Amino acid sequence: VLGPAGEARAGELRQFPPDFRWCVATAAHQIEGGNVHSDWWDWEQQPGRIRNGERSGAACDHWNRLEEDVGLLKQLGVRQYRFSVEWARLEPEPGVVDAAAVAHYRREVELLEAAGIEPLVTLHHFTFPRWVRAKGGWEWEGVGEAFERFTRLVYTRIAPRARDWVTVNEPLVHLESGYVRGLTPPGVQGAGVGAGARDLAPSRESLGRLVPPLVGLLKAHVRAYRALHQLAGAEGRAVRVGLAHHLRVFDPHRPLWLDAPLAAALDGVWNWAVPDALRTGVLRASVPLLLDVSVPVEGLAGTQDFFGVNYYTRDRVSASVRGGLRLGMAVTAGARTNDMGWEVYPEGLYRVLMGVHARFPGLPIVLTENGTADRTDALRPAALRDHLLYLHKALREGARVEGYCHWSLMDNFEWMEGFGPRFGLYAVDYATQRRTPRGSAREYTRIIRSGGLEEPPGFGVPPPPPPPPGGRGMRDWSW
Ligand code: IFM
16 A cells, blocks of 8 residues: 555555454443442432533443344444443442452353453542542552452453453553542642633643542552463463553644743653553653652563553643743634544554554554543544544554554443533434434444545545644633
């Protein structure tokens, strides 16, 4: 598919490798319903936490619709399914294992295997059992031991043949929203962060607050990583264990001035501090004047067998120095945006993948999430194609991308945004629990069946330079 000089030719079929893992992703709390023993369940009961006072409640009732939903996966034709198991269901009280929940997840894995769909198991996707949260979550000194026990339970009794594992989903999204913005459990809100603020003042205090839970999380990851390898190794099997990192593109709002170094510093901390720590064993993060962290984490070096990338959007970063450094985030002027106001920026996927490839040459990469909130499906089919074409470009240029999981199989509970945002290839009518394929579901199936897609003429030609900044769409930022 390369031209004589190695450049991409327009109008060609971009074929993916035959063993490419076409996949869709979900998370337990967002689809199962009735997750009554989790910290999120409690959080949702508090007034003002979730948009329009919604609660996850029955969600998509996936817990009672396993066969039907595995049927959707078969209909799509995916080869892999990324889903999470809910610790709060499996161990609702410390040391008490719910045998019925174990049997349920075991059945789910068996249904997938019978359908020829490989599980990609996520162990932690934003939620804790209530009792773990009460002890301090990732800051509790016993969390590593408890997480390892849970991991062993899931491997031995639920998914003993699964090859691919994500220990923790989006560590920094999870911690930043919980410990800086106060939007998710444990609800710690930093100084300078307020509803409706246009731009925010990062402080040493608010950034520093992320470090203890992040170190606890990384230590727990190490224990889960080692446990999975030890259990699988004892049976002569191989597992691959990673995390799902939420990578964003940070571009300066104005190319000159302080915006550029600030965007670069954000890129360094948000995108690379955790993956780099998994390679070096030392958590290092620095933002001039604000953050200078260097914490060794025992056993952490080399505990990432593949690089999980969750990619959604780009931010325009602006700095101002009125009364201290302030940080603003904006949407690119004139950009396509989704129902949540996020820029739809497929080229960013290519940029982050090449970033991973440059920093971690040879490490397998898995697109553990990519998708968009688009109720009417006006954007999604084209967004899906464009992201895949940019993924293919990264593949041609050497990035070892082995799979693509679309977020999400079906509409679901979007955390503090409630049920409003619609990320599903299948639309869900929450009153009847009816699932209906959107056009993008059919589009994805067509791509999977043919193993590739057509690159339209002119694809990838750089857009005209953006208009001068007008401050459009500035929105809250956390630090
Ligand atoms: O719904 C979330 C998911 O739980 C984690 N990654 C981003 C998705 C869309 O916001």
